[in-house]
Amino acid sequence: MSGGQRITDDQVRFDGRVAVVTGAGRGLGREFALLLAQRGAAVVVNDIGVSADAARYIDVRRDGTDFGGDAFVSGIAVQVAAEIMAAGGRAVANSADVVGYRGAASVVEDALGAFGRVDIVINNAGVVITKPFGELSPDDLDTAFSVHVNGSVGVLRAAWPHLAGQGYGRVVNVCSLEGVLIGSAGFEVYNAAKGGLMGLTRSLAVEGAEHGIAVNGLLPGAMTRGNASVSPAYRRSATVDRSPSLVAPAAAWLCHEECDVSGQFFASTAGSMRLVFASAARGYQSPDPEAFTIEELRDHWELACSREPALIPASAAEFNDFRRSILNEKVVHP
């Protein structure tokens, strides 16, 4: 767990690869872009440059502003691209809003136009909206869905033909512990959006397999603007350095050709990286499904809730085999 294998001298490199990173003007996305560029990737740094608490973003959206192209330039994406180039790397800035499919497509078009290809997509753009459930509105849900889910789908729809065409791609969707592993009060629309990204990740991992496209989810823990205002569990720790730069290696690794997993989720914070995964427990099987009742379930509830034995299925077919084998056991319960 700690210490681990001695690291070798040869660097993990991305020479010749082209990456697009959304929401890369600040925080986590910026660190992802900087690290990929430092290791040789050419990077499209996308950021619309809005406030993390979404208030300003929502106001502008409600005015009906079209975010295609350069309607809302703030310059932060340009600053990150300039920083990369000053260090000898290759980058271009893109300030489109990924919520619009036209804006999302422009991110991929910029990769093709500037660097001739696209290999890596990191969907990092997001908004944090947290309020007591009773105060959350349908507009809040729509905003969270639009940025996290629709924005990611828009970028991926534009990139996918290129990834599939070249038989290679690496996609990282920035999800969250929230919605994937646990839930917190007030996070209903945020968790719904991140749960949507979880579903997208699992679905596209299966679809991408035959094309050499790996799709994974990252669950980052870092002190950024995005979580500065939320629940106490996410506030700054006095003792642990939770800088976004300490998460960047995890994101970059999931973009590397040596990364041999897909459809998986990894939490990373403070120099750690660990698998977050879903299991299906055996549970309770009625010996006579035709006669299954609420009372029967109540009487066997402890077994129904037991988490052992359990399966971590790699596919729907594996889960189905597991379920069918249980059904065929014909166990008679007391």
Place this chain on the structure above:
Amino acid sequence: MSEGAEIRFDGRVAVVTGAGRGLGREFAKLLASRGAAVVVNDIGTPADAGRYTDGDGDVAYRVTEGIAADGGRAVSNRADVADPAGAASVVADAVTAFGRVDIVINNAGIVVDGALADAMPEALRAAWGVHVGGAFNILSAAWPHLAAQGYGRIVNVGSIAGLLVGIAGHTPYEVAKGGLAGLTRALATEGGPLGITANALLPTADTRSAATVPRGYDRGARFEARHVAPVAAWLAHEACRVNGRFFAAGAGRVGEVFASAAAGYQCARPAEFSLEHIRANWEVVKSPAAAMTPASIGDYNAFRMAIYQAAVS
């Protein structure tokens, strides 16, 4: 089969969305047969979203007729839960007809197939709007009632798709069901102190909707909606105390689907954490070993910090 007392819902009021056919109808009928008063909501559309607004609006009413014929209490509602006003009318009907609301089963859904290339913005938004938006809208309307009485039972009908496994070719559906899973986790944490539980049911049943889903496997057994109804009803009962949990159900089997975090890798000198550390320790990083299943972010933080302190100090 059971020697215990019959499970009853006398005095409880339930709303069940998408209850005109399939799973929702079985949920409504079972709750009503055990004493609950039920609002049977269904817009009456075909299961595929292509003809979303062109359906049989009377399916909800026919279910209430059946319930009434058996001596139960029910009213029908044919509003679209994807519309906040429509969803509010479902809860309003419960309060008007029966004076309260205790149980919400968010079952309404549409199956939107399509690979990524076919997942047009409209399809994605349509699926999200019903599965997630519908549940959000109904619960927004019901929440003040549940919170005020200090009691509520929420059952969200999710899917193993997107939560446990991936299935290619119906991306909008998996996105929507993943979203519903995320919503359920947050609602459970917020509802717990208020006496409100929120759990999810992940059913397998050969309904109209399932017939259109590319499953990629043979089920090899009969999976009927009525085999799943006892699970939904139990999760809606006051004696069922679990919260924030996900239960796969089909053919008389009930098993939890749960998310865990593995111990993984912690760099002993976090400030030096690099790509090369991950490559060198990749087998540990991707191993599910020494995992825990947290009930809250606090649980997870304690787990994470224990590993950090053991590695770093």
